Amino acid sequence: MFLCIQLFCILLFSLSLSGLQFAFAEEPFIKIGVLSHRGDSFTSDAWDPTAYYLTNQLPDYEFEIVPLDFDEVDTAVSNDEIDFILVNPGIYVNLEYNYRVSRLTTMNNLRGDDASYKIFGGVIFTRRQRYDIQTLDDLRGKSFMAVDATSLGGFQMAWRELNKKGINPYRDFSRLEFGGIHDVVVQAVVSGEVDAGTVRTDILERMATTHDLDLNDIRIINAQYHSEFPFRHSTRLYPEWPFSKLQQTSDDLAKKVALALFQMPADHPAARAGNYAGWDIPLDYQQVHELFQELRLPPYDVIGIFTLQDAIRKYWYWAVLALFALLTLSATTSAVIRRNKRLKRVQRRLERHYERILDSVGDGIYGVDLEGNCTFINQAMEHLTGWTKEDLIGKRQHEILHHTHADGTVHPASECPVYATSIDHVARYIDDDVFWKKNGSSISVEYSCTPIKGTGNNVIGSVVVFRDTTERKQIEEKHREHQRQLAHVARLSTLGEMASGIAHELNQPLTVINNYSRACVRMLESNQPMMEQCSDVMEKISAQAERAGAVIKQIRHFVQKDIPDKKAVRVSDMLDVVSELTSMEITRKHINLDIVMDSTVDFVLAQDTQIEQVILNLVRNAIEAMDEIPAEQRNLVIRTTRQQDNMLEICVSDSGSGMAPSLLEQVFDPFVTTKQQGMGLGLSISQGIIEAHHDRIRVTENTQGGMSFSFKLPIVDDIHHDDTESGNLYQRPQEIA
Amino acid sequence: MSEQATVFIIDDDAEVRDSLKMLIESVGLVTETYDSAQAFLKVFDPSRPGCLILDVRMRGMSGLSLQQYLNKEPVHPPIIIITGHGDVQMAVRAVKAGASEFLEKPFNEQQLLDSIHIALEQDAEQRGKASKLAEIQHRVDRLTEREKEVMELIVNGMLNKNIAHELNISQSTVEAHRSRVMEKMEARTLSDLMRMIISLRP
Numbered sequence: 001m002f003l004c005i006q007l008f009c010i011l012l013f014s015l016s017l018s019g020l021q022f023a024f025a026e027e028p029f030i031k032i033g034v035l036s037h038r039g040d041s042f043t044s045d046a047w048d049p050t051a052y053y054l055t056n057q058l059p060d061y062e063f064e065i066v067p068l069d070f071d072e073v074d075t076a077v078s079n080d081e082i083d084f085i086l087v088n089p090g091i092y093v094n095l096e097y098n099y100r101v102s103r104l105t106t107m108n109n110l111r112g113d114d115a116s117y118k119i120f121g122g123v124i125f126t127r128r129q130r131y132d133i134q135t136l137d138d139l140r141g142k143s144f145m146a147v148d149a150t151s152l153g154g155f156q157m158a159w160r161e162l163n164k165k166g167i168n169p170y171r172d173f174s175r176l177e178f179g180g181i182h183d184v185v186v187q188a189v190v191s192g193e194v195d196a197g198t199v200r201t202d203i204l205e206r207m208a209t210t211h212d213l214d215l216n217d218i219r220i221i222n223a224q225y226h227s228e229f230p231f232r233h234s235t236r237l238y239p240e241w242p243f244s245k246l247q248q249t250s251d252d253l254a255k256k257v258a259l260a261l262f263q264m265p266a267d268h269p270a271a272r273a274g275n276y277a278g279w280d281i282p283l284d285y286q287q288v289h290e291l292f293q294e295l296r297l298p299p300y301d302v303i304g305i306f307t308l309q310d311a312i313r314k315y316w317y318w319a320v321l322a323l324f325a326l327l328t329l330s331a332t333t334s335a336v337i338r339r340n341k342r343l344k345r346v347q348r349r350l351e352r353h354y355e356r357i358l359d360s361v362g363d364g365i366y367g368v369d370l371e372g373n374c375t376f377i378n379q380a381m382e383h384l385t386g387w388t389k390e391d392l393i394g395k396r397q398h399e400i401l402h403h404t405h406a407d408g409t410v411h412p413a414s415e416c417p418v419y420a421t422s423i424d425h426v427a428r429y430i431d432d433d434v435f436w437k438k439n440g441s442s443i444s445v446e447y448s449c450t451p452i453k454g455t456g457n458n459v460i461g462s463v464v465v466f467r468d469t470t471e472r473k474q475i476e477e478k479h480r481e482h483q484r485q486l487a488h489v490a491r492l493s494t495l496g497e498m499a500s501g502i503a504h505e506l507n508q509p510l511t512v513i514n515n516y517s518r519a520c521v522r523m524l525e526s527n528q529p530m531m532e533q534c535s536d537v538m539e540k541i542s543a544q545a546e547r548a549g550a551v552i553k554q555i556r557h558f559v560q561k562d563i564p565d566k567k568a569v570r571v572s573d574m575l576d577v578v579s580e581l582t583s584m585e586i587t588r589k590h591i592n593l594d595i596v597m598d599s600t601v602d603f604v605l606a607q608d609t610q611i612e613q614v615i616l617n618l619v620r621n622a623i624e625a626m627d628e629i630p631a632e633q634r635n636l637v638i639r640t641t642r643q644q645d646n647m648l649e650i651c652v653s654d655s656g657s658g659m660a661p662s663l664l665e666q667v668f669d670p671f672v673t674t675k676q677q678g679m680g681l682g683l684s685i686s687q688g689i690i691e692a693h694h695d696r697i698r699v700t701e702n703t704q705g706g707m708s709f710s711f712k713l714p715i716v717d718d719i720h721h722d723d724t725e726s727g728n729l730y731q732r733p734q735e736i737a
Numbered sequence: 738m739s740e741q742a743t744v745f746i747i748d749d750d751a752e753v754r755d756s757l758k759m760l761i762e763s764v765g766l767v768t769e770t771y772d773s774a775q776a777f778l779k780v781f782d783p784s785r786p787g788c789l790i791l792d793v794r795m796r797g798m799s800g801l802s803l804q805q806y807l808n809k810e811p812v813h814p815p816i817i818i819i820t821g822h823g824d825v826q827m828a829v830r831a832v833k834a835g836a837s838e839f840l841e842k843p844f845n846e847q848q849l850l851d852s853i854h855i856a857l858e859q860d861a862e863q864r865g866k867a868s869k870l871a872e873i874q875h876r877v878d879r880l881t882e883r884e885k886e887v888m889e890l891i892v893n894g895m896l897n898k899n900i901a902h903e904l905n906i907s908q909s910t911v912e913a914h915r916s917r918v919m920e921k922m923e924a925r926t927l928s929d930l931m932r933m934i935i936s937l938r939p
Contacts, residue, residue: 504794507842508750515756518846522763537759544752587749588794 029062030054030253033082035091036067043067047086049270057260061253070150077101083249084257090152092242093288097299103242104258105279108266111202111231112209116266116277118240121233122157123204124221125189126196133196136165136222142195143175145188152288153200154182157235160291161222183207190217201231238291239283364445364468367452369461372396372419384468386438397464406434406442421449421462435466444469483688490685491559491613494620504584505551509544516541554580557609566693568716569608571601571640571648578615578638585623590631596639601648604713606693611713614686614697618652618709621682625656625707643712647695651710659707664699742857743787745814746770747777747803749795757790764850766857774798774806783810786864788837788856790849793820793827801827804834812867815856819844873933876922884921887914891927892934 032051036043044065051063068076073091076082077099085101095101108116126133133139139162146169147154155178159169169176175194179185182199186207189197207213222234229237243261245254264270266277293300355378358365364381366374374392382388385401392400398416405411413419417428427450434442447466454460495502516537523530523537554577575595579586586593619636626634635655643649659667668687683697690697690711697711744761748754749772758768767787771777774791775798789807791800800818807813815837820827828839837859838852880888883904890900897915901908924930 504842508753511842511844512750512752512756514843514846515753515760519756519760519763522760526763540752540756584794590797 028060029064030084030257031064031066031082033066033068033073033076033085033087035073035087036069037088040067046274049273050264053264053268053270054257054260057263058256074098077246080246080248082246083253084243084245086241086243088152088241089238089285089288090150090156090292092244093285093292094299095244096285097289100247101244102247103244103282103285104254105243105261105281106239106283107241107243108277108280109240110271110275110277112205114277115230117229118280118283119229119237120153120240121201121224121229121231121237122153122155122161122198122235123201123232124158124161124196124198124234125204125218125232126221127189127192128217128219130195130219133219133221136162136167139196139221140167140172141174143177144169144173145177145179145185145194145197147182147185147199148178148180151200152238152291154185155198156291156295156297157238158198160294161235163294183212186213186218196221198234201229201233201237205231236287238287239285242282242285243279362467364466365463366392366397367461367463368397368418368422368449370422370459372398372413372416372422374400375461381466384437384443384466385435391438401435402433404434404436406444418449418462418464421451422459425451425459427451432469444473480692483685483692487610487613487685487689488559490682491609494613494616494682495555495559498581498585498620502551502555502581502584505580506548509548509551512544513541513548516544551580558612560609566605566607568603569606569611571604571650572597574606574608574612574615575638575640577612578619581616582619582623585620586636589623589626589634591623591626591634591636594635594637596637598640598642598648601640601642601715603716604648605716606713607689610689611693614689614711615650615652617682617686621709622652622654622656622707625654625659628657629655642715646715646717647712648715649710649712651708653702653706653708655702655704655706658701658705659699667699668697740784740786741767742860743785744768744853744857745777745787745789747772747774747789747795747800748792748819749773749797750792753792760846760849761790761853766853774800774803777803778806781807783812785814786857786860787814788853788860789814789816790853791816791818793818793831801831801834804831804836808835812863815859815863817849817852817856819849870936873922873937876933877937879921880918884914884918887911888918888922888930888934891915891918892931 032047032054034043034047044067047065051065054063055061066076066082068082068085070091073085073087073095077085077095084104085095086107087095092101092103096103106118108118109120110116124136124139133142146158149155162169177188177194179188179197182203185197185199186203188194190213204213204215204218208215220232220234224233224235226233226237243258245257261279262281264278268278271278289300292298358376358378359380361378362380364378364384366377366381369375373394374397377387377389377392381392387400396413398411398413398419402411402416417430420426421428427448429446429448431446433445433447435445436442445466446469447464449462449464451459452461452463520534520537520541523534558577558581575597579593579595585591615638619638622636626636633655637651637653639651639653641649641651668683687697693711693713695712697709700708700710702708744766746754746757746761746768747770748757751772754770754772758770761768773795777789789803791803793800804816804818807816816831816835817838817840818828818831818836819840819842828841832839837856840849840852877885877888886904887900890903895903897911898908901911904911919925919930922930922933924933
């Protein structure tokens with residue numbers, strides 16, 4: 001990235017420079033900047049002859065040498081004070097990089113007497129006796145001396161090789177020193193002042209020639225070999241000094257200069273003066289670039305291959321910040337994730353909790369959305385209906401559950417109470433319906449549907465809670481059957497208790513028949529039979545026989561076991577039966593019986609035998625309640641009254657001594673009785689009968705003393721009289737099984 | 738027997754009443770019917786001979802109550818109680834209270850008629866006995882005081898001479914009184930006289 005930006009800037013710069021090129025017309029004085037590393041006079045002495053040579057070769061120009069210190073090179077180039085420049089390869093690549101200078105030729109450096117080389121390198125060495133130092137790796141922790149931190153051959157080339165081995169001279173040596181000049185370094189190593197050192201190639205050979213060094217005293221580390229390069233060296237080899245043109249120098253001039261230099265003979269006096277052997281085609285300086293890149297030296301000190309370590313070193317505060325931010329972020333993220341997980345867990349737990357609650361309920365529960373589709377069901381529902389979640393959820397519940405009534409007729413969805421609740425948002429309770437099971441059978445159910453409100457308080461559907469009432473209905477039916485049997489037993493029992501009264505009822509006609517028939521016989525046996533009188537008597541006998549028969553029919557009716565259904569029955573018929581069965585007792589106890597009938601009501605809807613049983617029971621209770629009071633105060637009233645709700649109230653009142661309040665509360669409980677004989681089932685059974693007629697027997701205390709027992713039966717107004725028998729007590733048609 | 742005996746039928750059931758009336762009249766007896774005890778009591782005349790047929794259970798005054806009421810009278814017709822099925826206690830009470838007969842419905846007609854005859858005889862006998870005593874008393878009433886004294890002593894078994902001594906009169910005077918007592922009392926023998934006097938004693 002940095003590299004890109006920099007390249008871009010350079011591109012811009014170069015473009016602007018190229019636009020200015022016309023301004024620099026050729027001048028008669030052509031300045032050649034030369035690195036003056038050994039003093040300006042020395043530089044002038046060495047290089048002026050080359051300037052003369054060029055002036056001679058190119059008479060249109062006058063070349064002159066401008067000695068430049070290390071510090072001055074950059075300024076001279078950037079200010080365009082010179083046209084050409086001659087510097088070492090290290091400076092050259094910087095200039096090439098920064099100011100687009102381009103090499104024209106590479107100098108053939110003169111090494112020794114007549115050998116010239118356009119390449120050079122670095123040599124790393126130690127004293128021969130240092131056997132512990134055999135490879136570059138052995139240099140770690142040792143003291144080391146180089147020429148200068150900026151010296152290419154005297155330090156940087158060796159550094160590159162060390163760097164390749166992972167050795168950082170500034171860090172991994174026990175001591176790093178710079179000797180300033182090559183000879184000092186050699187001396188220091190040989191003398192043992194430092195463990196090892198590095199100098200440019202050919203230095204060792206030159207010192208050996210001048211006897212300043214015995215090559216046997218030293219050993220080369222990481223020795224390399226090159227077929228065309230005889231000097232000892234430890235590093236790669238790099239091109240020698242290049243002769244370069246600045247960017248604004250015209251290509252034409254540069255071409256002429258380059259050509260002139262190429263043509264210079266190796267032994268030309270100018271070359272001898274500069275200690276070189278002519279010029280050669282420019283070499284590739286890429287190796288030098290790579291060296292600087294690898295070592296992160298200028299111009300590659302900022303950009304280039306940027307290791308993580310570099311990044312940390314350079315941007316440690318950013319790194320720390322970034323790390324901190326990263327840590328914070330990751331901590332936050334993990335906290336959020338953890339929180340999220342926990343929330344999800346809580347949500348799952350809540351959902352499971354709800355599910356468990358729903359599933360632990362014995363009633364079936366399911367939800368319905370506004371489209372009538374099932375949204376959820378609980379386990380009880382699966383259990384009760386056999387339908388699974390897969391069968392129901394997302395499906396229209398009506399088509400699955402209650403498409404058909406119990407009687408087999410179609411139950412249209414438009415009449416479905418569940419949908420109705422979804423539409424009008426009114427809760428409903430249905431006490432008798434059927435749901436169809438998966439196996440095709442049905443169950444009796446009672447259920448409620450209640451609208452469900454969403455978050456916005458708007459209704460989003462309804463929830464249905466239902467209960468299987470099949471078993472309950474069977475139990476209820478059993479209970480009713482049981483009640484019927486009990487009532488039957490009670491009637492038999494009542495009849496037993498009333499046996500003497502009934503016998504009296506039968507004895508009356510039998511006695512009369514007996515008397516008449518005997519009288520008749522006597523009349524016939526007498527001498528003057530009175531035929532007319534006998535005929536009258538026979539009529540009377542017949543009437544009495546019918547009376548006896550009627551009593552027996554009543555008894556049979558009263559004790560019959562198979563109870564027909566409720567139908568329209570004449571009120572007076574029922575009261576006649578009761579008064580007939582009790583007349584003996586009423587007479588014997590001198591009770592004043594008053595029957596007050598509402599003349600506007602003839603028929604009620606009832607099961608007559610059962611209602612007769614109830615009234616009989618109430619009348620007999622009333623009779624007994626008056627045992628303790630004087631005979632002349634015994635008043636029994638049976639009254640029927642039309643009520644507003646089209647019901648007929650039948651009330652039996654006595655004038656007895658009343659009832660203890662404690663008894664009043666439990667008077668309808670079974671086995672509660674004040675009688676010495678009797679099971680105490682009469683009122684309990686009577687209450688059961690009236691409940692089956694959808695009412696309850698009410699007990700009230702009369703203001704003038706005594707009690708009233710009353711109940712209501714639905715009035716039947718609209719009746720065809722053909723359907724019912726006449727009111728004659730003795731001619732009631734009976735269903736004889 | 739100046740008046741004919743009557744069978745009084747008291748029953749609140751008209752059919753029973755009428756059938757009884759017909760049955761009893763078929764054997765030539767005279768009947769009167771009443772639908773309640775009260776109705777009967779309104780016209781009750783102790784001097785009329787006859788018998789009562791009563792249903793034990795009736796509206797208003799029951800048969801037993803009527804029986805108790807009549808028992809207070811010195812003379813009343815014998816009572817035949819009729820009742821429905823098995824009311825034994827009531828039967829015992831009725832008989833103890835002097836009922837002539839107790840019949841259970843439905844009864845045998847001959848049994849009823851026999852009972853009526855027995856009751857009527859009882860009534861007649863009862864009424865005959867009463868008139869005989871009244872006659873004896875009447876004769877006694879005709880005696881003088883002295884004759885009553887003499888008769889008393891005779892009945893006590895004293896001899897004439899003891900009587901004379903007792904009364905301090907002569908023996909011939911005693912004999913004269915004695916013959917007048919026998920004459921006035923219409924007694925043929927001494928035992929006749931004694932039976933008459935003893936029957937008067939309570």
